[in-house]
Amino acid sequence: MKQIQFKNTQISFSDTGKGTAIVLLHGFLENKKMWDFYISEFAKKNRVIAIDLLGHGESECLGYVHSMEDHADAVQAVLSDLRIRKAIFIGHSMGGYVALAFAELYPENTKGLVLLNSTARADSDERKINRDRAVKAVKQSFINFISLAIANLFSENNKECLALEIENVKKEALKTPLQGIVASLEGMKIRMDREVLLHLTPYPKLIVLGEKDSVLPYEETKEQLENTSVKLISFPDGHMSHIENRDELLVLLLSFCKKI
Numbered sequence: 001m002k003q004i005q006f007k008n009t010q011i012s013f014s015d016t017g018k019g020t021a022i023v024l025l026h027g028f029l030e031n032k033k034m035w036d037f038y039i040s041e042f043a044k045k046n047r048v049i050a051i052d053l054l055g056h057g058e059s060e061c062l063g064y065v066h067s068m069e070d071h072a073d074a075v076q077a078v079l080s081d082l083r084i085r086k087a088i089f090i091g092h093s094m095g096g097y098v099a100l101a102f103a104e105l106y107p108e109n110t111k112g113l114v115l116l117n118s119t120a121r122a123d124s125d126e127r128k129i130n131r132d133r134a135v136k137a138v139k140q141s142f143i144n145f146i147s148l149a150i151a152n153l154f155s156e157n158n159k160e161c162l163a164l165e166i167e168n169v170k171k172e173a174l175k176t177p178l179q180g181i182v183a184s185l186e187g188m189k190i191r192m193d194r195e196v197l198l199h200l201t202p203y204p205k206l207i208v209l210g211e212k213d214s215v216l217p218y219e220e221t222k223e224q225l226e227n228t229s230v231k232l233i234s235f236p237d238g239h240m241s242h243i244e245n246r247d248e249l250l251v252l253l254l255s256f257c258k259k260i
Contacts, residue, residue: 001058006077012058013051013078017043020111021087022257023075024050025095027117028184029149029173031057034092034242041250046257049087051078053098055180066183068101068191075102079109088112088257092242093215094184100194103201112260114253115207117239119221122193131189138181146173155212155238165243198228205230206256208241208249215239231256 004011014032022042024035032050042048052059054066054074062070075098079087088111091099096118103110123131138145150170154162198205207225211218211234218234225232233252237244 003058004078004081006074007062009054009062009074010058010060011051011054011074011078013049014039015082016048016050017046019046020257020260021047021049021079021084023079023087023089023099024048025071025075025089025091025098026050026053026056027091027093027095028188029056029146029176029181030092030095030169031172031175033057033172034169037246038242038250038253041254042257047084049078049082049084051075053095053184055183056176061177061179061183064179064183065186065190066180067187068097069105070187071098072102072105076106076109085109086111088114088260090114090116090253091118092116093118093239094188097188097191100197101191103197104194107201110201110203112204112257113201113206114256115205116249117208117210117213117216117241119216120193120195120198120224121221122191123189128189131185135182135185138178138185142178143174146170146176149173152214153239154244155210155214155236157212158237158244162243169240169243195224198224198230204256204260206233206252207231208233208235208252210234210238210241210244211236213239 026034032052035050055061089099096115235245
């Protein structure tokens with residue numbers, strides 16, 4: 001584990017391997033440990049940087065709202081410290097929103113982009129209301145909120161066979177401080193629509209979706225890829241493709257990165 005200071009805030013990350021840089025960005029309630037299986041494989045031929053986003057894992061909170069731009073600036077601070085000029089970004093869920101913010105703010109540093117169970121669109125009015133409800137819920141009952149939120153990320157047919165993995169995700173999520181949870185919910189609620197990046201950016205792009213994702217409706221999310229060169233891969237499961245479809249996803253990501 002390594003650390004830097006960003007705006008008087010500690011940011012934690014790992015730096016493994018050599019070669020073309022791959023930056024791994026975890027989702028809401030996750031941390032860099034979610035990538036452990038993938039890091040060991042990616043690092044055989046690439047330099048892999050996994051970052052704890054603001055208010056998650058071992059990174060501290062910056063404020064009461066962590067905008068996607070705040071997260072992106074923290075990511076850039078890490079890359080600048082490591083003297084990495086260009087990288088391929090793989091972001092899961094909220095990590096995808098951060099990757100998109102980074103790609104908009106630092107286009108010259110973006111070599112490729114993977115949105116894993118994520119979207120380029122802003123929150124709908126309904127989702128913004130649900131974010132506010134989530135803020136109230138987590139303040140009222142932290143443990144219940146975490147338990148329900150994590151279980152909802154997996155498809156129904158995987159909840160029994162992946163029970164151990166789901167418990168491990170919950171344990172890591174429970175380490176997330178209340179301020180970090182609320183700050184990210186508020187930040188996701190106000191994030192910009194970045195669908196234009198899917199159309200106009202020159203680097204390779206891939207989006208991976210789960211057909212039974214209860215967080216991001218599959219058909220609705222897929223619509224944004226019309227008339228783009230973005231490659232779509234669909235799995236028959238939920239929001240946690242890195243767990244539910246681990247081996248297939250690894251092959252897919254290795255192939256994508258190898259071609260860049």
